[in-house]
Amino acid sequence: MSAPIRHPLDLAPDDLDRPFWEACQRHEFLLQRSSVTGRYHWPAVCDPESGRDGMEWVPASGRGTVHTFSIIHQVFRPELVDRVPYNVVVVELEEGPFFHSNVVDCPNEEIHIGMPVEVVFDDVSDEVTLPLFRPVGSGG
Amino acid sequence: MAELTNSRCAIVGVGVTQQGRGIGIGNRELRRQALDLALDDAGLRRPDIDGYIACHGTPGFEDLRYLGLAPHFSWGLASGGATAISALIAARGVLALEQASYVALCYGLAPSSLQLPAGIGGYGYGYPELFGMVGPSTSHALHAQRHMHLYGTTSEQLGAVAVTQRAYAVERPGTLGCGKPFTLDDHQRSRMICDPLRLLDCCRDTDGGVCLIVTTAERARDLRGQPVRMLGTGTGHSIRNWYDKSVYAHHDDIAPAKERAFAEAGIGIDAVDVAALYDPFTISVIMQLEDYGFCAPGEGGPFVAAGETGPNGRIPTNTGGGQLSGYYATGFTALVEALLQLRGQGGATQVPGAEVGLVSGHGGNGGVQNTWAHATALLGAGL
Numbered sequence: 160m161s162a163p164i165r166h167p168l169d170l171a172p173d174d175l176d177r178p179f180w181e182a183c184q185r186h187e188f189l190l191q192r193s194s195v196t197g198r199y200h201w202p203a204v205c206d207p208e209s210g211r212d213g214m215e216w217v218p219a220s221g222r223g224t225v226h227t228f229s230i231i232h233q234v235f236r237p238e239l240v241d242r243v244p245y246n247v248v249v250v251e252l253e254e255g256p257f258f259h260s261n262v263v264d265c266p267n268e269e270i271h272i273g274m275p276v277e278v279v280f281d282d283v284s285d286e287v288t289l290p291l292f293r294p295v296g297s298g299g
Numbered sequence: 300m301a302e303l304t305n306s307r308c309a310i311v312g313v314g315v316t317q318q319g320r321g322i323g324i325g326n327r328e329l330r331r332q333a334l335d336l337a338l339d340d341a342g343l344r345r346p347d348i349d350g351y352i353a354c355h356g357t358p359g360f361e362d363l364r365y366l367g368l369a370p371h372f373s374w375g376l377a378s379g380g381a382t383a384i385s386a387l388i389a390a391r392g393v394l395a396l397e398q399a400s401y402v403a404l405c406y407g408l409a410p411s412s413l414q415l416p417a418g419i420g421g422y423g424y425g426y427p428e429l430f431g432m433v434g435p436s437t438s439h440a441l442h443a444q445r446h447m448h449l450y451g452t453t454s455e456q457l458g459a460v461a462v463t464q465r466a467y468a469v470e471r472p473g474t475l476g477c478g479k480p481f482t483l484d485d486h487q488r489s490r491m492i493c494d495p496l497r498l499l500d501c502c503r504d505t506d507g508g509v510c511l512i513v514t515t516a517e518r519a520r521d522l523r524g525q526p527v528r529m530l531g532t533g534t535g536h537s538i539r540n541w542y543d544k545s546v547y548a549h550h551d552d553i554a555p556a557k558e559r560a561f562a563e564a565g566i567g568i569d570a571v572d573v574a575a576l577y578d579p580f581t582i583s584v585i586m587q588l589e590d591y592g593f594c595a596p597g598e599g600g601p602f603v604a605a606g607e608t609g610p611n612g613r614i615p616t617n618t619g620g621g622q623l624s625g626y627y628a629t630g631f632t633a634l635v636e637a638l639l640q641l642r643g644q645g646g647a648t649q650v651p652g653a654e655v656g657l658v659s660g661h662g663g664n665g666g667v668q669n670t671w672a673h674a675t676a677l678l679g680a681g682l
Contacts, residue, residue, distance in 0.1 A: 170425050202426065207542055227448070227547050229440035230494040235421045235433045244494075247432040249441060249547070257544070259427035259668060272448045289429055 164284045175203040178216045183288040186280045188221035190254055199254035221278030222295065223252040230267050246270055250292055264293040308391045309519040309526040309682060312341030312403075312512030313638050318473060318626035321411040322506045326355070327365045329407030329508030334366055337510035342523040343401060345369075348512070350399030352376050352386045354406040354631070362405065371399055379662020380577050381534075382406075383509075383630035384674035388532045390513040400514060406631050407508030420504075427668050435579055436501050438668045440493035443582040445547040447495060449597065452585065454495055456600030458486035460581035461499045461623055463609050468620025470647035475503065476624035500581040502622040509631040511638075516682055525642045530566070530655065530677040533559030537673065538665040550586035551661045551673035557591055560675040564655075568592045571677075572653040573640045574614050575633035577660045578621040584608070587659060588616070610648065618648045630660040634676070641680040654680045 167180050179202065182189045190199045193206040194213035205211050228248040234240045246267050250258045262270050263279060276292035283289055314336030316329055324332070338344065345366075351373040353359025358375035362368075372393075376386050383404070390402040420434040432438075446452045462483050468476030481499065489498035519526040535552035561567065568591065576587045585599030593614050594602040602608070608616035619625045619636040626632060637656035639645050645653075658676040665671060 165429065167426060167429055170423070170428055227441045227445040229437055229444055229496075230491075231431060231437060232490070232494065233420070233434075233436070233492045235437075239431055239433075242431055245431055247427070247430055247437060247441075251544070255544070257541075257546075257667075259430055259432055261430045272445070291430075 164287055166287055167289075171202075179203075180288075182216070183280060183290055186288070188219050188278045188290060189216045190219040190252070190256060191215070192217045199252070199256055201252075201256040201258055220253045221290070223250040223258070223276060223292075225249070225262070225270060225272055225274040225276060226251040226257060227272060228262075228270055230270075248276075248292065250276055258290070261291050262293065263291045264297045307516040307528065308394050308513055309516050309528045310387075310511050310638060310678075311514055311519045311522050311524045311526050312337035312343060312510070313635065314338070314340060314508075314510040315635055316407070316508040318505050318507035318628060319475065320503065320505055322409070324409060324506065326407050326409055327362060329409060329506065330355075330362060330405045330510065331366055333407055333508035333510035334368075334403060334405060337403065337512050340524050341512050343512060347401045348403045350390065350393050350402035352389060352402060352404050354382045354386050354404050355408050355629070356382070359405070366405070368403070370403075377663065378672045378674075379664070380579070380630040381660040381662045381672040381674040383634045384532065384658060384660045384676045385534070385672070387511075387513065387529065387634075387676055388534070388674070391529060391532070394513065394515050400518060402513045404511045404513065405508075406510070406628060408629065409506035410504040411506055424664055424668055425666070432668065436493045436496055439580040439582055440496045441547055441669060442550055442586065443495050443580070446582060446586060449548065450600070452597075452600040454487065454497070455483060456585065456604045457495070457500050457581040458483045459600075459604040460578075460584045460608070461486050463603060463606070464578070464617050464621045465624045466609070467618050467648045468624035471619045471625065472646070474620045474625040475505065476620050496580055496582070502579050502627050505626045505628070507626055507628050509628050509635060511634070519682055526682050527638050527641045528679045528682055530679045531560040531562070531564030532677070533557060533563070533675045535673045536665060536670070538670045541665065541667055541670045546669050549590060550583055551590070551671065553587065553590035553659075553673055553675070556673050556675040560677050564677045566655065566677070570655050571614065571657045573618060573637065573650045573656045574608075574616040575618075575637040575640075575656060575658045576616060576621075577630065577633055578617055578623050579627075581623065584616065584621075588614075591657065591659075610650075615650045618645055618650060630662065633658050633660060637676075637678050641678055
């Protein structure tokens, strides 16, 4: 049984992050940046110092390192039964923000904190593209 | 500003129902049983209760009529495992401002009757769900993995938390672990849930009800129950840690909660006789021991492995088994244990002469994984 494809915005309280998910469909990785403080954020936020002023979606590197991770063995939901064991990682992006995702093109046993990774886009349906990460240099 | 003379408060009624897996009693009946136990404990009657705080994550719209209460207000307070202490703080405010005389904090939930397809373990928290990140065990595994990386904490040290607390529960009637000891080998052999967390690193949700009745210290003197006074309270929220990127290095934002609670109580960490730390997972205990200052950062694993949270250790912790081996009453587990200890009702695991207890709670997501509220309460025996 494979996981049902959910649109990311179905999991959000509103559509403030729509530009990010639409960019993913174009295989572009965006972050929010405050032009006042220069700080990057994800997802859509007010900067704790400058608020909503000057907040814009900008292209980002899509690169970072694994900050922490877990290998999931438990089937927490029936639709995940075919995925275990699978990894969940928190990527610390070069621009600063954390991003939850999965690492692909790498055995779970080789995932480690500090591992350099880069974004790769997974077109799971016509409407949904998810940003996943792979070890830097593993892609062709 | 005039001094709030009624800010000195005490917990005068404690009601704890049967706690366990699938006990077959519904949500409101659990609250009713807890309320009646607390009223009886305090020597109060229903009409005395003029403030009600529903502590089970909903506004409690249907509670009052079933419970037969007629308070001036009924509030729902929802901050996950921080709800219990947060409600204590709210009750203090209400009493200090003379909005009520006796406030009932009522919790009662039967997760086994919630009919969630995957129980609490399958909760989703927004976008991380897209990547298969569901449930609180995954978010705590991220803490554990990072802690191991930073400090060399081991699975055996996590296991020491589980084994220590199980040993307490073995001697505590009514807990999940009562009469069922396990060893570190059992822990190491238990199956992996979310690496590095094994089955015996995780607590289970249980059914049960708890009611606490809070009043001013002055009124408490006239009651027959055994009062426990509030020495100090504080809060912190780890959304702050998200902003400064220390969210995985700290379990919670304990610093401001601790500072406020200890400053108000006018005591230091050395004055604490017994700790009751919110413990959904073993890593939670290790990281809180560090952030409260019972040991240095990174020393939590060796500290527990050396027996320092056991009966003869420096700080007996979760002396009823905690959530890991006792029961899961969403933040009330720890609070109840501290109250029992400070009343001298800890039975076989009573800490001799316990006069000051530290209680913590956390929960209520801040919009991203691993951000939640933290609340601290310092409690003292008697008035």
